[in-house]
Amino acid sequence: MLDAADRVTSASLALGKTPATAPMGDANTWIPHNIRMRDTWFPLAHSTGVRSKPVRRAVYSQPYYLWREDGKAIAAEFHPNERQSRPKSEFTFADGRYPVMEHYGFVWGWYGRPEAADPAHLPSLPFLPPKGGLPGYMIGTVRFDCAAPVSLENLIDLTHADFLHADVVGDEKSESEDIEVFFDTETVTMVRTCKAKSVAPVMKLFSGISAPVQDVRQVIRIYLRSHCAIAYGRFTPGDDVPLFHPCVPETRDRTRLDFAMNTSNASPLFRHIMPRASYKVSRQDSYMTSPQSPRYMVETTRRDLHSRFDAASQRYRVQMQTLAARQEAGDLDYKDNVSADCSDIIGLRKELFRY
Amino acid sequence: MSTDQAQAAVPSPWWAVARSEEVTGQKPLAVDIGGQAVVLWRDKQDVARALEDRCPHRRAPLSLGCVRDNGWIQCGYHGWSYDGETGRLKEIPNLKDQQKFPPLYRAIAFGVYETGGFVRVNLDAKTPPPRVSAKTYRLNGTAHIGVDHQNYLDALFDDPGLVVDIKGVRFTPYLMSELVVQDGMLTMERSCEWASKIWPAPFSSDFLLTILSRTHPETGETDLILRDSDLAELLRVHLSPVPAARGVTAVRWRAELGERSPPLPHSLSWGAEPFSARSSVDAAALRVLKPSVSLRSGELRAVLKSQTPAQVA
Numbered sequence: 171m172l173d174a175a176d177r178v179t180s181a182s183l184a185l186g187k188t189p190a191t192a193p194m195g196d197a198n199t200w201i202p203h204n205i206r207m208r209d210t211w212f213p214l215a216h217s218t219g220v221r222s223k224p225v226r227r228a229v230y231s232q233p234y235y236l237w238r239e240d241g242k243a244i245a246a247e248f249h250p251n252e253r254q255s256r257p258k259s260e261f262t263f264a265d266g267r268y269p270v271m272e273h274y275g276f277v278w279g280w281y282g283r284p285e286a287a288d289p290a291h292l293p294s295l296p297f298l299p300p301k302g303g304l305p306g307y308m309i310g311t312v313r314f315d316c317a318a319p320v321s322l323e324n325l326i327d328l329t330h331a332d333f334l335h336a337d338v339v340g341d342e343k344s345e346s347e348d349i350e351v352f353f354d355t356e357t358v359t360m361v362r363t364c365k366a367k368s369v370a371p372v373m374k375l376f377s378g379i380s381a382p383v384q385d386v387r388q389v390i391r392i393y394l395r396s397h398c399a400i401a402y403g404r405f406t407p408g409d410d411v412p413l414f415h416p417c418v419p420e421t422r423d424r425t426r427l428d429f430a431m432n433t434s435n436a437s438p439l440f441r442h443i444m445p446r447a448s449y450k451v452s453r454q455d456s457y458m459t460s461p462q463s464p465r466y467m468v469e470t471t472r473r474d475l476h477s478r479f480d481a482a483s484q485r486y487r488v489q490m491q492t493l494a495a496r497q498e499a500g501d502l503d504y505k506d507n508v509s510a511d512c513s514d515i516i517g518l519r520k521e522l523f524r525y
Numbered sequence: 526m527s528t529d530q531a532q533a534a535v536p537s538p539w540w541a542v543a544r545s546e547e548v549t550g551q552k553p554l555a556v557d558i559g560g561q562a563v564v565l566w567r568d569k570q571d572v573a574r575a576l577e578d579r580c581p582h583r584r585a586p587l588s589l590g591c592v593r594d595n596g597w598i599q600c601g602y603h604g605w606s607y608d609g610e611t612g613r614l615k616e617i618p619n620l621k622d623q624q625k626f627p628p629l630y631r632a633i634a635f636g637v638y639e640t641g642g643f644v645r646v647n648l649d650a651k652t653p654p655p656r657v658s659a660k661t662y663r664l665n666g667t668a669h670i671g672v673d674h675q676n677y678l679d680a681l682f683d684d685p686g687l688v689v690d691i692k693g694v695r696f697t698p699y700l701m702s703e704l705v706v707q708d709g710m711l712t713m714e715r716s717c718e719w720a721s722k723i724w725p726a727p728f729s730s731d732f733l734l735t736i737l738s739r740t741h742p743e744t745g746e747t748d749l750i751l752r753d754s755d756l757a758e759l760l761r762v763h764l765s766p767v768p769a770a771r772g773v774t775a776v777r778w779r780a781e782l783g784e785r786s787p788p789l790p791h792s793l794s795w796g797a798e799p800f801s802a803r804s805s806v807d808a809a810a811l812r813v814l815k816p817s818v819s820l821r822s823g824e825l826r827a828v829l830k831s832q833t834p835a836q837v838a
Contacts, residue, residue, distance in 0.1 A: 327583075329619050333604040342604075342618045458585045458602045465584040475581045475630055479619050 197487040198473035202319035202466055203422045205494045206230050209282030209502045210395035211271070211292050213416045214245065216309050216428050217302045220277050224249055228420040229281045232261060234268065236277055245270035245279040274414070275302025275309070275430060282502065291504060293393040294512040295400065297412035297432050297523045308445050309430045312452040316463030318397045318419035319490055321427070324455050325399050325415055326390045327483040328362050334454050338447050340368040344383075351482045352515070355496075355505040358489050359391040359515055360482035372447055373408050377440040384408050389516045392486060393508050394493050402516050409436040410522055411444060423463055427452070435522045537649035538743045541765035544665050544777050545642045548573045553598060555588035556646075556775065559768045563635060563646055564588040566609065568596030574609025575646045577633035581614075587632065607632045642779050643765060662763060662779035668802040669775050672811070674768035677776075678745045679819035680811060681766075685715070685736070687806055687814065688776075691751060691760065692799045693719060693791050694734060697726040701735050704821045706829065711740040711822055717751070719791050734759070742826045751783070758783030760793055762800050776802040 214227040215236055224237040226249075235246045245268040247261070248254055254266075262268050262284060269280035269287030274295050280287040298304070314321045324330065328349075332342035344367035352359040366383040373379045384405050391400040401413040414430040429448055433441040476484055513520055542556040543565055550567040555578055557563060562578035564587045578586045580600040590601035597606040597615055604618040612634035614626045636647035641659030670677065670688065680687045682704065686696045694717050702714040716732035726732075733754050740747040744767070751760040762780040769775040780800040782793055793799035 327603075330603045333618060334602060347619060457589065461589070462583060462585045462602070465579065472581075474583060475614075477582075477617050477620060479617070480582075 196491050197484040198476070199470065200466070200487050200491055201469060202317045202323075202487075202490070203463075205319060205490055206419075206422075207281075207395045207397070207494065208497055209286050209291070209504075210280070211278040211287075212281055212396055212418050213274075213276040213398060213414075213428060214279045214418065215277045216311075216430070217243075217272055217275050217277055218306070218309070219428075227279070227418070227426070229279065230419055231421050232259060232281065234279050236270075236279070243270050243272050243277045245277070272302075273300060274298040275304055276416075276428070286502065290507070290509050291395075293396055293398045293508050294510060295398075295414055296511055296513040296516075296518055296520075297400075297402070298414055298430060299525045304430055304432060304434075307442055308433060309428070310445065310448060312427045312429065312448060314417070314425040314427065314452070314456055314459055315423070316425060316456070316459040317423050317466065318417040318425040319486075320459050320463045320466060321417045321425045321455070322392055322397060322399055323483045323486055324459055325401060325417075326358065326360050326392060326486050327480060328360070328388055328390065329479045330458075334458065335451050338370065338372050338451055338454075340370040343368045344386075349479060349481055351485045353485055353489055355489070355493065356394055356508050357391060357506065358394065358482065358486045359389065361517070362386075362388045364388075370405070370408075372444060373405060373440070376443045377409055377437050379407055381407055387517060390482065391512060391516055394486075394490055395508070400512070400516055402518065404517065404519070409433070409440060409444075410519055411436070412518070412523070413448075423467070432523070537647050537652045538741075539636070539638060539645040539647045539652070539655065540744055540767050541643040541645050541746060541777055542575075542767050542775070543573075543644040544667065544779065545573075545639060545644060545661070546665065547667070548644050550592050550596070553588045553590060553592060555586065556767075557770045558646065558648060560770060561648060562586065562588075562770075564598065565637075565644060565646070566592045566598055568592075568609050569594075570596065572609075573637050573639050573644045574598070575635040575637045575644075576607060576609065576612050577635070579632070580605060581630070581632055610634065641763060643763075643777065659763070662761065662781040664780040664798055664800065665778060666798070666801060667775070667777050668804040669769065669773050670802070670804055670806060671772070672774055672806050673772040674745065674766060674774050676811075677766050677774040678740070678822070679816065680806070680814065681738075681740070681745070681747065681764075682713075682818035682822050683814050683816060684810075685738075685749075687811055688803050689749075689762075689764065689778075690801050690803060691717075691736075692793055692797060693721065693787075694736075694751065695720040695722075695726075696736065697732065698817075699726065699732070700818070704818050704825065706742075706825055707739070709742070709829070711742055711825055713738055713818065719787075721791070740822075742822075742829045753785065753787070755785075757785040759785060759787055760799055764802065778802050 212229050220236045224235040227234040235249045247266045258266050269284050271278050331339050344364040346365045348363045350361045364386040367386045369379050369384050387404045389402045397417045399415040401415050403411045412432050418426045420426045431445040433444050540558050548565045554565045563575050564578040565575050578588050582605050585602040590599045593599050599606045606616040608615050612632040614630040616624050636650040638645045638654035642661035697716045699716040704713040714735050714737045717734035717736050737750040747764045749762040765777045767775045
């Protein structure tokens, strides 16, 4: 009853492929801080945050300076004013610059072999306008004092939300609850379907929902390499709330999250309020993940316990370790396409998000 | 019996990690014994409970959760609830009616024993509690000091004034009785004087006060009794230093005034409390403090460790 579901329900299998995975048992003893993904795009900043004056970011402590030259985004290993006192890393071209691109309203920096950078490896985020342009109130930055995988595990494990964020998203009471997990070598997707769930207080207050319960379909899709996630909630009655939730591992135990929540189709009040809820929710998460994260930094023989509701986070742990092990062995290739439109996988109501 | 066997037979110590007032059924209390995080609370029957402060599900501190009406402790992250007596998992919120869990599903439970106004925890739950009852002194307090447990005890032996304060009393370096083992406790008596006295201690023919101390050789729990020259008790203190995380020592204490009041103009009962444990130390004074009694305590502790529990008793 308590074993994590390990059903073969992946999109890869649907395509006739068999994803390589580590044994599920590895999920309970992992050290997320040891994972360092390569050859991937990280969303380093909102496009609006990069101007002519360099701003500093980091990926696994590797410095990234971002600025614009003639309106074009630049990502470099050294600050323009910096006297180069250390050798150039393997992550940049000869001129000390990283591959960089701009899409979905973000500046993306490549971490890995510069020659391997390819826009085809950019995660699909079909609910964001490709050229950016979301209003300022729909974007923001929060930080977590924890490892990026710990933060992503927190996201994909939705049962904590009913408990820790009950005052925002509602409690766990529902008529029925079903969790499905799909995965391939580059992604893990969780779909949670609840019938007659307690209405989220934030919707009661700001979206004018008077019904006592609502049907909820929540999707969390994680792009393993880039540590990017989509959190897409469809509430009936209620609104569609798609959130881009990237967890950039600035260091092994600190995470930067430049989020974008596209509430364009929600009612006017809710549209403005809901993105602000991220600040409250992130502090609630941080209250737990900050003390939790260091406890995963050291090796232990003690295995974490889990229930069937942890199927998604268990699978996430396994897939991350599998990919990390493959990279460690020198195989940096993409076996699955992360930029293929994931609208159908996440159940996006395309009519609401036409770009 | 070899020394190793004797050491293995020494029971795990009971640490007085909290005052009874600090442990409630409203909010869990986080304490630690060295590097071991412990969460304390009271269940529905008002019994103090202690578990490892780590949810076995996702390692979040249980002390960040809450105490439920039925006395279980509930993790604040995912709401897993545990029984305090056994540590067994009792409920997962989303599982609804399927609340049967294998025995493996449990948090580590520690032994708990409450007496004398202190909640004591033993990291080995199988260790039987000592059959002693102690009087609960009314005055009480808690201090955390940035000195590790061993150095704290050494300072207590060599110059108690660096780590505790008795109002209006000055500790002198002169001992009336050097450190010995009595009933398994490290026992000594130090001469004291009223702080208002101007005549320097080295030139005093007699000291009007002494402080008798009895210290547990492992935990450092100490009874202090301040007596006058008639051997009348002026103040009794029970001091409990516990090694906490990062080299900090958590000090809980309880005290009460004796039957006899000190003569005027001295008073232990006016204004501030007569006793306090210091929460900071004069580091410059500590650095140059000559080890004297502490050297002896080290020898005696080594001897006690090599003896069997029966011999100690």
